[in-house]
Amino acid sequence: MTTDFSISRRQMVERQIKGRGVSDPLVLDAMLKVPRHLFVEEALQNQAYGDFPLPIGEKQTISQPYMVALMTESLQLGGGEKVLEIGTGSGYQAAVLAQIASRVYTVERFPALARRARRVIDSLHYNNVNIKVDDGTLGWESEAPFDGIVVTAGAPSVPESLPDQLAPGGRLIVPVGTYGAQVLKRITRKEKGSLEEDLLDCRFVPLIGKHGWNDRQG
Ligand code: SAH
Numbered sequence: 001m002t003t004d005f006s007i008s009r010r011q012m013v014e015r016q017i018k019g020r021g022v023s024d025p026l027v028l029d030a031m032l033k034v035p036r037h038l039f040v041e042e043a044l045q046n047q048a049y050g051d052f053p054l055p056i057g058e059k060q061t062i063s064q065p066y067m068v069a070l071m072t073e074s075l076q077l078g079g080g081e082k083v084l085e086i087g088t089g090s091g092y093q094a095a096v097l098a099q100i101a102s103r104v105y106t107v108e109r110f111p112a113l114a115r116r117a118r119r120v121i122d123s124l125h126y127n128n129v130n131i132k133v134d135d136g137t138l139g140w141e142s143e144a145p146f147d148g149i150v151v152t153a154g155a156p157s158v159p160e161s162l163p164d165q166l167a168p169g170g171r172l173i174v175p176v177g178t179y180g181a182q183v184l185k186r187i188t189r190k191e192k193g194s195l196e197e198d199l200l201d202c203r204f205v206p207l208i209g210k211h212g213w214n215d216r217q218g
Contacts, residue, residue, distance in 0.1 A: 005037050008049035012036075016051050017069045024073045030099035031069050036062075038120055039090040058110045060205055062090040063152060067202065071150050072096055074173045074186050074199055081147035084165065086136035087207070091117025091129075093152055098126040105143050107136035109208065137209035139165040146170060154182040154204035159211035163187055163194060175204045179213060 013031050022028065037048035039062055044054050053061035063071075071093070075083065083101045085094050088108035094117065097104045106129065108114040114133045121129050132140070137159040139149070144165035151162070151174040162172050166189040175182035184199040206213045 003046065005035060005045075005049065009036065012049040012051075012065050016064075016066045020066055022066070022069045022073050026077065026079060026100045027069055027073045027096075030072065030096045031065065033099055034092065034095045035124070036065065036092055038124070039092040039095070039117075056090045056113065057116075058113055060089050060110070060113065062092050063204070068093050068096055070199070071152070071173050071184070072100070074184070075148035075150060075171050077101055077148060082143075082145075083148040083150070084140055084143070084146045085150050085152060086139075086159075086162075087152035088114055088117045088131055089152065091121050091131075093150070094129050094131070095121060095124065095126055097150070098129050101148070102128060104129045105140050105146070106131050107134050107140060109133065109135060135209035137161065137207060137211035141165065149173070151175065151207060152204065153207035153212070154179070154202075155207040155212050157211075158185070158187065159207070159209075161211060163189060173199075175202050179206055 037045040040048050040054050053064050056062050077100045081101045082103045083097050085106040088106040094104050094106045111133045114131050118131050139161045145167035147167050147170050149162055149172045154175040170189050172187040175184050182202050184202045186197045188195040
């Protein structure tokens with residue numbers, strides 16, 4: 001018997017996402033469409049719509065559905081934007097972004113994760129996602145500026161290259177704090193300077209790179 005994941009997906013959106021206050025119709029629609037179970041290994045597929053992160057290899061995780069929805073909503077996309085994600089992981093967040101934005105750029109430090117994400121994203125025929133293997137704390141200079149940037153790993157401080165790669169009015173969503181606990185921040189680039197807001201407490205795997213943690217910490 002094949003499982004009908006669309007029922008689990010609808011429940012996930014109702015209970016975990018709408019139920020906790022995410023209301024942007026573009027985000028809810030994207031979360032209803034992207035088949036999250038295809039972004040985890042087969043043995044974990046029946047847990048893919050649960051209210052928690054799941055392992056994806058290389059000691060990394062696919063973020064909890066609510067966190068993906070909240071980060072996407074916090075970017076305040078209207079459709080048609082150019083966005084950058086740091087930390088491709090499974091590719092799930094990139095696929096959600098690809099439903100809304102017109103172009104998605106995403107950077108992953110582990111080649112094996114980037115390869116797997118590429119395969120899943122191609123199999124679903126998202127043709128607006130660019131993936132590269134690199135240190136994402138440097139952003140993606142040659143493609144800047146971006147209307148939105150989302151960092152899906154926890155940083156010790158705001159990586160200095162990222163605000164510079166925002167278009168005027170652009171938003172950067174980034175978890176900042178210690179190795180084990182962070183606050184999700186939104187930095188909005190203004191004509192002059194920027195606005196910084198704290199959104200909520202969170203817990204992400206570490207951002208490792210030049211403007212992140214170094215590999216030996218933790
Ligand atoms: N957005 C992912 C979540 C992955 S977890 C998803 O939807 O599945 C965070 C990811 O960030 C991990 O895959 C980790 O390897 C990656 N990462 C950590 N530091 C990084 C860096 N400096 N550059 C690029 N990727 C990084």
